[in-house]
Amino acid sequence: MNNRKAFTLVEVIVILAVLAILAAMAxxxxxxxxxxxxxxxxxxxMDNIKKALLGNPQKLQTSFRNDFGYLGDIGCLPSIxxxxxxRLLTQGGTLPGWNFDSAKQAGAGWKGPYITGTPxxxxxxDQLGNDYTYTPVAGxxxxxxxxxxxxxxxxxxxxDITVTIVANDTTxxxxxxxxxxxxxxxxxxxxxxxxxxxxxxxxxxPATTDANGNYSFSSRPFGARAVNP
Numbered sequence: 040m041n042n043r044k045a046f047t048l049v050e051v052i053v054i055l056a057v058l059a060i061l062a063a064m065a066x067x068x069x070x071x072x073x074x075x076x077x078x079x080x081x082x083x084x085m086d087n088i089k090k091a092l093l094g095n096p097q098k099l100q101t102s103f104r105n106d107f108g109y110l111g112d113i114g115c116l117p118s119i120x121x122x123x124x125x126r127l128l129t130q131g132g133t134l135p136g137w138n139f140d141s142a143k144q145a146g147a148g149w150k151g152p153y154i155t156g157t158p159x160x161x162x163x164x165d166q167l168g169n170d171y172t173y174t175p176v177a178g179x180x181x182x183x184x185x186x187x188x189x190x191x192x193x194x195x196x197x198x199d200i201t202v203t204i205v206a207n208d209t210t211x212x213x214x215x216x217x218x219x220x221x222x223x224x225x226x227x228x229x230x231x232x233x234x235x236x237x238x239x240x241x242x243x244x245p246a247t248t249d250a251n252g253n254y255s256f257s258s259r260p261f262g263a264r265a266v267n268p
Contacts, residue, residue: 077166085202091127091153109153111262114235115180124163124173127154135238145265147235182209213256217248217268224252232256233265
């Protein structure tokens, strides 16, 4: 006598219905996890690009910041004409290489690569494999820009991730005082500032010290700079 048991058609239908319900519940959860992971990873990648552009303010040497990224060496953000974000990885044919002027005690030029990441991966693409939109302000030496990922829907909507680089991120006022050996400020002293612009070491128009010996240069790009009174 054969006593083997098997599922009835009703039982099979019930099991399939339960599996379908579980799948319907699991798929949205899995999708949300994927979306959140992709968004978080994209934000990390964009932060890495921003640090390549501007340097990492947390990197210090003897208590002073010593990392200013592409901006610090070139004096500008990458322009579209020079290749945009590609210049974070390769020098290209237009930018001059790094050169240090020992007389002026300042240097300028490409000293990359500035970007780090997984070998073989395109750092210009977000976690979904779509290109970032890099938009510097128009001009040969941009100092403001935006970096954006259009998110999952790949259109400009509320899920976009945008990093904005404003003038306060790239420029500052350089101030100092010229004093004599007894510590008294000297008035009327011309002071030159040496800093890079488009990868070339540039000498600013001299600033003249005031009655207390103070001088300032406004809106100059961040980086290691030199002054000469």
